[in-house]
């Protein structure tokens with residue numbers, strides 16, 4: 001008990017100091033592995049920000065559900081019998097047992113294994129064994145539904161929740177980032193579909209390292225992933241392919257763009273290129289058509305990231321793929337990585353299969369890029385426990401007082417001419433400090 | 441279907457067992473080029489994603505999402521990557537031990553093939569970190585005779601975990 005409180009008191013103190021140092025582009029490594037920081041993150045970040053839980057296509061029919069998490073809270077994301085998407089806390093109102101223990105399925109009712117309280121797939125409590133005899137006539141079942149999360153909003157099929165009833169709308173929260181996300185989500189007339197289920201695996205690394213890497217660390221690609229580029233797995237001239245591409249930064253998101261050979265459309269089939277063009281604004285399409293760049297890596301604060309690139313799963317065959325991922329905090333310095341593969345619903349079947357193979361080769365649990373990332377982030381999280389290492393400030397100054405935003409950029413936010421810069425990462429931490437210092 | 445160890449000859453059973461033990465040796469000794477030699481050109485190497493289902497919903501292996509969905513080209517690329525001198529996930533290399541048991545062999549769909557099921561306990565440790573990972577799986581293989589030698593034509597790895605507890609799959613099964 002008191003140990004926990006001490007850790008939080010310690011965290012509050014070091015946050016003040018760390019945020020002052022951060023203004024000079026210096027980051028305290030302790031933040032990657034500290035019990036008090038972790039406690040505060042659960043409360044101050046994950047209870048107030050928009051968290052991605054699932055994609056609409058994972059629950060197409062009434063009764064379809066998937067079980068998802070925010071830190072330790074378990075949620076049933078379900079399409080009820082009326083076709084409405086509900087997000088229900090997966091905790092029984094009687095003694096708190098986890099009601100639904102399968103990861104996915106189809107159900108009209110969820111029955112708690114402990115005493116058999118039964119909830120409809122819209123959360124209503126409809127069955128309490130022997131209830132008249134044991135609770136009496138006045139017991140009102142309608143007062144004990146599965147708790148519905150305060151806010152559920154969709155963006156292009158992505159299902160987000162916010163545990164804070166007072167939070168800004170998802171639209172406001174996105175704040176311009178959707179202009180860049182459109183390139184991922186709007187390629188098809190029919191929308192995206194998740195294939196199968198996400199890869200899930202545990203990485204002894206802090207969740208922020210994934211988010212921080214995906215928002216703006218193009219720089220690591222050249223060195224960390226050199227082997228994969230050298231082996232000819234990625235569709236890129238050389239490992240420095242991010243160097244001359246822009247980096248974008250909005251209030252709560254950021255990412256990088258990637259050059260593609262003019263006219264290649266990153267390898268998307270003609271039918272998809274056509275709908276992609278129609279779905280984007282002329283300003284957006286200008287990037288693809290005239291500048292030959294597309295948004296590739298990005299993060300939406302706090303823990304949702306995207307990646308769209310192309311690999312070579314067979315000789316001479318360039319196949320693009322899209323993944324979205326959630327960095328779920330488990331413990332200080334430990335996360336569970338959830339990596340989804342998505343593809344355009346109306347794409348040719350052969351393309352879908354090849355795109356999945358291209359993704360599996362590159363990202364996800366066995367991905368040849370992802371494996372090096374896991375190695376780096378695990379190491380950083382372990383080092384951040386050292387008495388000296390955890391207090392040794394890290395350099396977050398790349399691009400400071402050195403780069404200016406592109407003046408006539410067609411999209412929202414600030415956009416810097418090269419992706420080897422740390423504006424987006426600094427923005428991630430700026431927002432992180434804002435939430436962490438807010439005593440709500 | 442019950443596959444009995446006696447549904448093929450003792451001699452074939454012995455050869456299959458030798459093959460699996462030799463293969464494990466190559467993987468554990470990082471002789472990956474030699475391992476590639478054990479694969480047919482049309483090899484399929486799959487590890488489906490597994491999800492937890494209610495009893496009655498089956499074992500939860502998906503047919504449309506995989507941890508590995510490899511052919512010979514992609515497996516070769518993975519090995520080539522290790523040879524570049526900068527494949528950090530495996531440099532320094534993982535130390536692995538493939539323990540193979542419960543081998544069952546049945547006639548294959550073709551005269552020159554057999555179906556093999558085996559259990560795998562895979563121990564993995566890295567660097568000077570005292571932690572280690574243990575993964576367990578059943579492997580469903582098809583071995584084929586090519587020019588008088590057994591080769592692996594197909595492997596489906598059924599992991600016991602739905603959420604994997606090793607930080608990456610930079611190792612082979």
Ligand code: FES
Nearest residue numbers: 092094095112115
């Ligand atoms: S805990 Fe769920 S019915 Fe008692």
Ligand SMILES: [Fe+2]
Nearest residue numbers: 220224369373
């Ligand atoms: Fe990376």
